[in-house]
């Protein structure tokens with residue numbers, strides 16, 4: 108099997124690209140970090156790659172809303188690239204943390220859920236409740252519709268950095284194949300998943316799109332919104348990751364690239380037996396396996 112080629116997208120403010128490329132390499136892929144400026148100069152460059160990964164960080168300083176500027180730049184200048192990875196063939200897309208924020212702003216994770224016309228939509232700045240800027244212009248046809256879901260500020264209103272337990276739901280997500288549970292670090296300020304309304308949440312749930320959820324240590328999800336810090340941001344249905352209908356496009360807020368080695372586990376010195384690798388590596392291996 109030829110190693111699949113991964114485009115790890117960089118933008119001003121990206122800060123997890125080196126670790127993410129390393130995780131893909133360790134899993135058997137061939138990864139290159141490519142700046143968004145190089146792609147806009149040479150838009151055909153993306154054709155060399157089968158996997159697009161948007162890594163974590165603070166692209167464009169998280170200005171306006173986290174992920175908004177990079178998503179807008181991609182939508183306006185790299186439309187062919189989005190089509191190549193999202194719509195065409197067997198290609199894969201992974202968005203980690205800031206990368207998930209970008210994918211949510213692009214609307215590719217929640218595509219397929221009905222978006223009713225807003226009653227009083229007047230301009231690009233029209234917002235649905237909750238009235239916060241995360242709701243504006245989130246999806247490709249934004250402005251006159253409210254997207255099915257968005258990511259907004261954590262409940263406590265600040266950056267949170269901690270390890271979290273995650274449960275995998277039954278979904279078509281390629282990256283989560285044969286994984287039940289993971290223990291990964293999260294580090295974000297704008298990672299709270301909020302659905303437009305109960306109907307949008309139910310549509311996403313029943314379509315198997317809510318692929319990854321915060322859970323307690325035993326893997327249980329006892330309530331619709333688990334208390335802090337089990338659910339570190341207060342997001343609806345404890346959602347930590349969402350996939351598209353095909354399962355080839357996946358975004359998650361926690362960082363799998365920060366737990367690829369057993370010694371990255373916070374209690375590794377106290378564990379009697381060391382696993383072969385960290386929980387996050389399986390996700391990258393699943394991506395490589397997809398092309399086998």
Ligand SMILES: NC(=O)CC[C@H](N)C(=O)O
Pocket residue numbers: 162163164165166169173203204205206266294295296297298
């Ligand atoms: N870890 C990351 O990708 C950065 C976090 C993100 N931009 C936020 O604070 O919401």
